[in-house]
Amino acid sequence: MGAMNAPLEAPVRLHQSTASAEAPAVKANEASARLARSNLKQQARELLAQHDAVLVAHYYVDGELQDLALETGGCVADSLEMARFGRDHAARTLVVAGVRFMGETAKILSPEKRVLMPDLEATCSLDIGCPADAFARFCDQHPDRTVVVYANTSAAVKARADWMVTSSCALPIVAHLKERGEKVLWAPDRHLGSYVLQQTGADMLLWDATCVVHDEFKGIELELLRREHPRAKVLVHPESPAGVIEQADLVGSTTQLLRAVAQMDADEFIVATDAGLFHRMRQIAPGKTLIEAPTAGTSATCKACAHCPWMAMNSVEKLVHCLSGGTAPIELDADVIRDARTCIERMLEFVAQHPGATVAPASGFVPHLGAA
Ligand code: 13P
Ligand code: SF4
Numbered sequence: 001m002g003a004m005n006a007p008l009e010a011p012v013r014l015h016q017s018t019a020s021a022e023a024p025a026v027k028a029n030e031a032s033a034r035l036a037r038s039n040l041k042q043q044a045r046e047l048l049a050q051h052d053a054v055l056v057a058h059y060y061v062d063g064e065l066q067d068l069a070l071e072t073g074g075c076v077a078d079s080l081e082m083a084r085f086g087r088d089h090a091a092r093t094l095v096v097a098g099v100r101f102m103g104e105t106a107k108i109l110s111p112e113k114r115v116l117m118p119d120l121e122a123t124c125s126l127d128i129g130c131p132a133d134a135f136a137r138f139c140d141q142h143p144d145r146t147v148v149v150y151a152n153t154s155a156a157v158k159a160r161a162d163w164m165v166t167s168s169c170a171l172p173i174v175a176h177l178k179e180r181g182e183k184v185l186w187a188p189d190r191h192l193g194s195y196v197l198q199q200t201g202a203d204m205l206l207w208d209a210t211c212v213v214h215d216e217f218k219g220i221e222l223e224l225l226r227r228e229h230p231r232a233k234v235l236v237h238p239e240s241p242a243g244v245i246e247q248a249d250l251v252g253s254t255t256q257l258l259r260a261v262a263q264m265d266a267d268e269f270i271v272a273t274d275a276g277l278f279h280r281m282r283q284i285a286p287g288k289t290l291i292e293a294p295t296a297g298t299s300a301t302c303k304a305c306a307h308c309p310w311m312a313m314n315s316v317e318k319l320v321h322c323l324s325g326g327t328a329p330i331e332l333d334a335d336v337i338r339d340a341r342t343c344i345e346r347m348l349e350f351v352a353q354h355p356g357a358t359v360a361p362a363s364g365f366v367p368h369l370g371a372a
Contacts (some may be wrong), residue, residue: 008304039250040316041068047323048072053093053116055084055319056106058250059254060276060311061097065118065319069097075278078255079151080166080358083109084348095322097314099124104155107330108340115330118318124152126239129209130158138185142205145185146177149343152211153188155332164347167238168253170196171358173350179204191215196321211239216304219243219270221294226269232291233266237273244272244293256359261285275307286307 041064048055055074057065066076075085079102086094086106093114097105099122107115120187130149135157139147149161150170152319158164165173174196177184186193191214197204217240226234226247235257236248245251250260256278261269262285271277272293281290295304321327332340351358 002179003192033279037316040320043088044068044316044319044323045072045263048095050072051090051093051100053095053323054086054089054091055095055097056082056089056102056103057096057314058082058098058276058311059258059280060274060308061314062276062316063098063279064316065148065314066279066318068319075324078166078168078253079105080168080253080347080351081255082106083151083166083344086110086113086115095319097319098122099152099308099310100125101127101154103182103330104332104340105151105158105344107332108155108158108337108344109339111332111334116322117330118315118322118325118327119313120327120330121311124173124308125212126150126152126188126209127154127157130157130207132160135187138187138207142185145153145192145205147185147187148174148187149187150192153337155340156263157187158343159336159338161343166253166345166347167192167352168358169351170238171199173347174202174204175200176350191241191245193239194242198242213274213304213306213308214239214272215241216295216306216351217293218295218297219240219247221297222247222270222272224297225291225294227272229268229291231266232268232270232289232294233264234258234270234342235260235272236293240272240293250271253358257281258284261288261290271304274311276311290306291314314372326360 019127022293055069057069059076069076077085082102083105088107094106095116096106101124103115103117111320130153132154138158147161148163148165149157151164151166155319163173174184179202183203186204186210190206190208190211191210193204193206214237222244233249234247236245236251238251257273261281268289270291270293275292278290295306
């Protein structure tokens with residue numbers, strides 16, 4: 001027995017002695033990593049101040065960047081608010097932490113400002129899915145239609161559009177066009193387009209592209225999850241498939257979903273949007289339970305992470321890099337700026353004249369809202 005015990009005891013002693021010897025070293029490493037992180041953030045703050053720059057961040061970027069934006073007088077917002085904030089801010093440099101179309105929109109609205117992005121390669125599947133030349137041919141085939149494009153498009157696509165919309169104002173703007181008797185050519189998100197069509201009853205011709213993140217949410221799995229959480233309210237971004245939108249208590253832009261978590265009379269929420277929004281939701285409504293909407297069944301061997309790969313390209317390191325001159329500012333041809341600006345300004349003017357229009361409906365899916 002003694003011979004059998006010996007090998008069993010040895011690893012235990014080894015484990016104990018290693019653990020106690022390593023604990024201070026691990027703690028020291030953690031402390032120095034924390035210090036390095038805090039120095040990096042301090043460097044970012046100083047560079048923002050030195051360059052008369054303001055950080056305009058989307059809710060889907062890393063939480064560290066969101067916090068940095070708020071504490072340095074910038075903003076964390078949806079794409080509509082980002083556009084307005086950048087346009088109205090006095091800073092000479094806008095640093096847009098998000099994806100390429102957000103930086104381009106900022107440049108179009110403020111051509112005199114320097115617009116930097118932590119990573120210029122950060123794009124969007126909707127933008128990729130709507131190339132300007134193919135889109136121009138589509139428009140040429142339907143000259144009788146008013147061209148409405150989602151914000152998630154290139155400047156060249158916007159240059160061809162009559163209206164730009166974001167998820168927070170697409171419904172009232174298309175309802176307004178319908179009232180004027182206009183037929184709509186819509187691009188590029190087909191889920192958002194179908195939702196707007198269903199809600200407004202407008203005559204809409206849809207381009208066919210999707211968001212790689214929201215397209216993954218599954219209606220059947222959501223139904224099962226709701227049975228497990230019968231009191232949970234379901235909040236859905238309208239880039240999600242129809243089977244998910246149909247189950248929503250509220251459909252809205254990222255800001256509208258965030259507001260709903262804070263204001264709705266519920267303790268539990270199932271949220272169908274990019275996981276990056278949870279950072280701000282937890283800060284604004286700390287007592288509430290947030291559950292990610294399912295992107296696959298429990299038995300699935302492969303499950304999408306519900307986080308945009310391009311938003312994830314933004315980091316504090318890259319923010320410091322771009323402010324230190326490591327990244328070229330966004331440049332757009334003057335004629336593209338001129339042509340793309342009209343559709344964005346039309347949207348901003350509409351929103352300014354209809355301040356209630358961007359507030360999400362009190363409860364979600366109302367078929368044919370504008371059809372009567
Ligand atoms: P919001 O306008 O709601 O922020 O949406 C932008 C986006 O890219 C969502 O995927
Ligand atoms: Fe584009 Fe989707 Fe990423 Fe938003 S989440 S930027 S729509 S790919």
